[in-house]
Amino acid sequence: MWTCFFTLTMILTAIVCSESESVTGSRDSLDSFIYDYTLNTISSPHPLTGKPYQVSLPDNLSDIRVSFIRLRSSSMWRNGVNHSSIEIPPKTKTRPFCTRVDLVYQNLVGDLSSFYYGVPDHTLISPVLGILPYDHSNSSNPSLDLDSAGIRVTFPSIPLRRDRRCVRFDADGTVEFSEVMNGRRESFCIGRKKGHFCIVIPSEKRNDEGRGTAIGIVAGVVAAAMLLGLGVGTAVSRRKRRRRKLEVRSEKGESLGWIWVGQSRMPIGSTIRTQPMIENNYIP
Numbered sequence: 194m195w196t197c198f199f200t201l202t203m204i205l206t207a208i209v210c211s212e213s214e215s216v217t218g219s220r221d222s223l224d225s226f227i228y229d230y231t232l233n234t235i236s237s238p239h240p241l242t243g244k245p246y247q248v249s250l251p252d253n254l255s256d257i258r259v260s261f262i263r264l265r266s267s268s269m270w271r272n273g274v275n276h277s278s279i280e281i282p283p284k285t286k287t288r289p290f291c292t293r294v295d296l297v298y299q300n301l302v303g304d305l306s307s308f309y310y311g312v313p314d315h316t317l318i319s320p321v322l323g324i325l326p327y328d329h330s331n332s333s334n335p336s337l338d339l340d341s342a343g344i345r346v347t348f349p350s351i352p353l354r355r356d357r358r359c360v361r362f363d364a365d366g367t368v369e370f371s372e373v374m375n376g377r378r379e380s381f382c383i384g385r386k387k388g389h390f391c392i393v394i395p396s397e398k399r400n401d402e403g404r405g406t407a408i409g410i411v412a413g414v415v416a417a418a419m420l421l422g423l424g425v426g427t428a429v430s431r432r433k434r435r436r437r438k439l440e441v442r443s444e445k446g447e448s449l450g451w452i453w454v455g456q457s458r459m460p461i462g463s464t465i466r467t468q469p470m471i472e473n474n475y476i477p
């Protein structure tokens with residue numbers, strides 16, 4: 194019995210771990226696919242140093258916008274790099290050192306971003322922006338790291354709110370939370386290393402709020418419909434009753450008088466009497 198339970202627990206744990214590892218693995222292979230694809234698309238014969246390139250990925254990855262710059266590391270150290278809503282400040286270096294650094298900028302939108310970069314119990318509310326440095330001269334492992342005072346990743350049209358957090362995904366599977374910073378018109382995240390950045394909110398809280406609101410709205414609509422139905426029903430039956438009484442009276446030759454429709458008092462007979470007068474106007 195206990196053995197069985199233990200085995201089951203082991204199996205479940207194994208599934209959870211391998212799942213998260215496979216997600217990290219698929220991210221890494223996506224990143225290296227994008228870098229290889231970028232170099233193959235651009236090189237003619239080499240990317241020009243300092244020139245930004247836009248890269249169009251195959252159709253099944255067209256939700257990822259990619260751009261690319263090859264720079265001298267000394268230039269990045271002196272001037273920093275401002276490109277595609279990511280600001281790398283001066284005095285940023287690569288680890289390990291390389292002469293020229295290839296910077297790949299990724300912008301994942303839509304379902305693809307939450308597929309590759311889900312955070313447990315959180316909902317992504319921004320695209321995922323990635324900055325990944327490579328050393329093209331290192332064929333065994335071109336992947337580099339960045340060492341920076343603060344890479345600034347800007348998310349336009351994401352207003353600042355208290356429950357929002359920045360998340361940085363590193364290549365090794367590390368997920369790092371930090372405060373969202375407030376720009377004049379936009380929010381930004383600061384990271385000291387490379388990776389993929391996005392803004393998240395706790396999903397539990399949002400679900401509860403959403404469920405509460407939904408229940409409230411449904412209850413409100415049902416109540417309104419019931420009240421309306423009741424009101425209309427009463428009004429209709431009352432009017433029918435009164436109409437019947439009037440018909441009976443008019444058949445008897447009595448004057449029609451007034452009826453109450455809601456708040457207004459209306460002469461029920463007058464419309465019928467004025468109709469022939471309108472028709473008379475058409476006669477030349």
Ligand SMILES: *[C@@H]1O[C@H](CO)[C@@H](O)[C@H](O)[C@H]1NC(C)=O
Binds near residue numbers: 251253254
């Ligand atoms: C996209 O399509 C290519 C073939 O065109 C395939 O090799 C690759 O695995 C696909 N990638 C994804 C993420 O579906």
Ligand SMILES: *[C@@H]1O[C@H](CO)[C@@H](O)[C@H](O)[C@H]1NC(C)=O
Binds near residue numbers: 272273274275280
């Ligand atoms: C990047 O922008 C910041 C301010 O937005 C500026 O101080 C810095 O000089 C810029 N760097 C480059 C390389 O353009």
Ligand SMILES: *[C@@H]1O[C@H](CO)[C@@H](O)[C@H](O)[C@H]1NC(C)=O
Binds near residue numbers: 289331334335
């Ligand atoms: C290539 O990358 C590996 C891993 O980062 C590093 O240990 C090695 O020194 C690099 N080789 C060169 C020639 O830069």
